[in-house]
Every structure is written in C-alpha cells, then in structure tokens.
Amino acid sequence: MDLFLQLVANGLVLGAFYALSALGLTLVFGLMRVVNFAHGELYVIGGLFGWALTAVFGWNYFLALVVVVIVLGILGYLIDQILIARVRGQGEEPTILLTIGLSIFIANTALLIVGTTPVTVASPFASKPLILGPVVITQARLLLVVICAVLIAAANLLIQKTTLGRAMRATFQDPMAAQLVGIRTPRIYGFTFALGATLAGAAGMLLGSIYVVEASTGGIISLKAFVVVILGGMGSFAGAVAGGLILGLTEALWGGYVSTGYVDAIGFALVIVTLLVRPYGLFSRRAERA
C-alpha cells in the first residue's frame, strides 16, 4: 500500500510536469491549428538558456526565468512572422513540414553550440525530502508542481478572460470577421505563437532544474507532449492537465509494478487506444457552425 501511495504521488508530480510541457503545444494547435513539431526544441532552448544564465553566468534563478520567458516570447513572435506567416492559410501540411525543418535546425544548432553533454539548471530549491506519512517527495518537486499549476491557470485566464485572449480566439475561429472588427490579425498570430513558445521555454527551464537538459532531447519531449495533447484533446487546457496526469500516473504505476523498460511505450499505447475509442480526446468541446 505504501508503495502504491508513493507511486501515485510520483505519478501526479510527473503528470503535472507533463501537463506544463504540453501546454504550449495544445495552445498553438488549439488556436492556430499549427502542429508545432519544434515544440520540444523550444523547450530545450528554454532549458539550455536557463542553464547558461544560472550555472554559467551565476544569475538569480527567478531573474533568469523572466529573461528566458521574454527571449522565448520574442523568438516565438519572430518565428511566426518570418516563417509561419509564409505558409499561413495553406492547410496543415506545409506548417508541419516547416516546423519539422525548424526542429532539425534548432536541435543541430544547439548541438553545435552546447555539445552533447547533459546540463542542469542551477536551482535555489532544496532537494531535501519532505516526508508526508508514507510518501516522500522533495521540496523542489512540490514547489514546481505549484508553479505548474499557477502557470496553467494564468495561461487559461489570459485566453478566457482578457481582451487579447478573446481576440485570439476570434481570430482563429474566423479571421475575416476578426479583421472586420479591427483586430490586427497578423499580430495576433505572432502573439499566440509567442505565448506557446514562452510556455515551452518556461517548462524547459523549470524542469531543467530537476531533470537534465540535452540539446538532442527535443524530439522525445515533443512526442510526450503530443501524447498528452492527444489524450486530452487537441486545444483543450483541461485536457492537457488530465492527459498529463493520466500519462504520469500510468508511467509511474507501470514502472513500479511491471517493468521500467517499457515505460516510454505506455504513452504511445494510450494514444493508440484513445485514437480508436475517442479520436477527439477526452475533453474536446465543439459547437456546430450553423
């Protein structure tokens, strides 16, 4: 029983991290219909940049986080305006090819600059264990779960409650109507991709203080994020959270009771089942266009 509780706690923590790392992907897909295969590379950039600022230059962790967020936002905006804008409105395939190319470019540039050595973001959080009855969890992880929850709630509030968020949703539901009420739609595309890049980069830096960051791990990060997003339903925030927790719990329990060798395959088995049984995911909401 104690083992079960510990595994559940590990799974929930892991799930919160998965949810955070998938949030940018689901946002960019849900709003822009852009399947961003470079999502994992943006996460890696966030992690590597965070490592450079904290471990190499010795900056304060939170200051570095703010800088990472701003830099990734600018980078995301530029990627949209310079690259994605050229294939806008031409369906999903051109953007898929474009982001795959971008991911290869970023991954290899990162390899060139940083090399293959795994690095870690220097974190002020204590790795001291907290003992809660039968469950042991480090302070750092618990704190990160809280930060994940705050970021997820903040991103959701931005999209649901602010004028910018409404303008984003309006632009992606009907760009012509958005132009006709005076929304500058090219900027909205840029802001949305910037927000997605920001979330990816923030996830990379936050999780880079617990796990290692490697220039070449973008691909696996993207794949896990796709698993989370497909489980929950493309574009749904609640779905990303649920998908993350499901994946985290399943991996933890499978790893604890069955074998650790096949843990990474579990997510993909879940995706196959989801696509067969509920192809729109667990949480998608659709209103018919009249």
Added chain:
Amino acid sequence: MNAQTNILELRNLEVCYGKLRALNGINLQIREGEIVALLGANGAGKSTALRAISGLLAPASGDILYCGKSIAKRRPDLIVRDGIAHSPEERHIWPELSVRENLSLGAYCCPDRSLAEQRFESVLQRFPRLRERLSQLAGLLSGGEQQMLAIGRALMSGPKLLLLDEPSLGLSPLMSQEVLGALRELCQQGITILIVEQNVHSALSVASRAYVFETGRVVGEGSAADMLGNPDLLRAYLGA
C-alpha cells in the same frame, strides 16, 4: 450632385482575385444618411465591392473616397476606426464564442469602456432576443438571431457607414421584415447604410436608391421607386 455631401465614393474601382478581374471600373456615390442597395445576380461583384471598401481586398486601380479622403490602401482596422462597419455575407459570427463575447469584440477598437457599455445596451434594446442568449455560444443561435448578432456586432464599433451583405439570406419572411425594420430605424438615427441584396423587393423596400451590378460593372442606377416601376430593368438584370 455635390461631392462634399458624399460619405462614400467609388471612382473607377477595379479589384482582382489573382488574374480574375471581379470589378471592372465601378463608379458610385453614397450620400450621408441614405440607404443604398447594390443589386445583381450571384458573382456580379457586389460583395467584392463591400470587401474592397472595408479594406479586406486591395483595389488594383481606382479609388475609394470616404468623407472625401482616400481609404483605398488603408488597413482594415484603421477603416473600422474611421467609422465603417461591415457585416459580411453568411454573418461570420464566431460560433464558439458566447453572444456577449461576440458583441464586446465588436467594440474592439473602442478604448472607452463606458461608451462600449452604452452601445452594448442599445444593441440589446434593438435586438431584445439577444439579451436572453448572452451567455450561449453564438453557434447555437437560429439564423435570424445570428443575423441580429452580426448586425449588432457591427453596430458596436459605432459606425457612420454600415455595409450589410445579404442580411435577409436564409431568414424567414417574418424575421427578414424584423431585420429590415431595424435598418430603417438605424437610418433614422443617422447611420448611412449600403446594403447588398439578392432579394430585390426587400432591398428596394428599405433603400432609397439602388445600383444594378452585372459581371463587375454598374449597368443601372436609380431611385427605388423608379426601379420598382421599371419591370424591364428588373426582369433583364435580376430575373425578378
């Protein structure tokens, strides 16, 4: 006709979709405070003219004058700020936003919150059906309600000139009368209206003048009374 009193003037306007020329040198004038109808068959270029006026399409040549100034190369958001609102064909409301969100985004360019609130109230007074449905998703409204929402959203920007594309399309005769009645009231409040309609009789029942479009040209113009009294024109161009 004195050019000073024209709120809108199209001069020799040409618009192309790629290599396909949709408008072939259109000339028309709208005076402040009138309702003018653009008539013609499908594909005659009426909607294209509206899209060019609101900045969605760039003219290939010719000019668009609004209050005497050229707006032919202006961005759509600046044209909205200038006071031209466009309620497009097939309504184009945002189906997955609530009715309230649809309306409030209509005032996207209005920085004054209390003014936006005032407009919101007056739209709801004009279309009371929308008030009952404020929190519903707009995609769940009936066709008539969606049309009211589309017009209401256009009114939220506080326009001087309202462009309406097929407001009675797909509506029951009763609902269509309700919408046209609302247009008359708007005109009495001083909003100039340019309306595109395929239903000639409903268009001419609200408009004071009309232009007849055929394959990208204006082939006739006149007062609504003249048009209605000229069965040849109606039959020849509109099959009415």
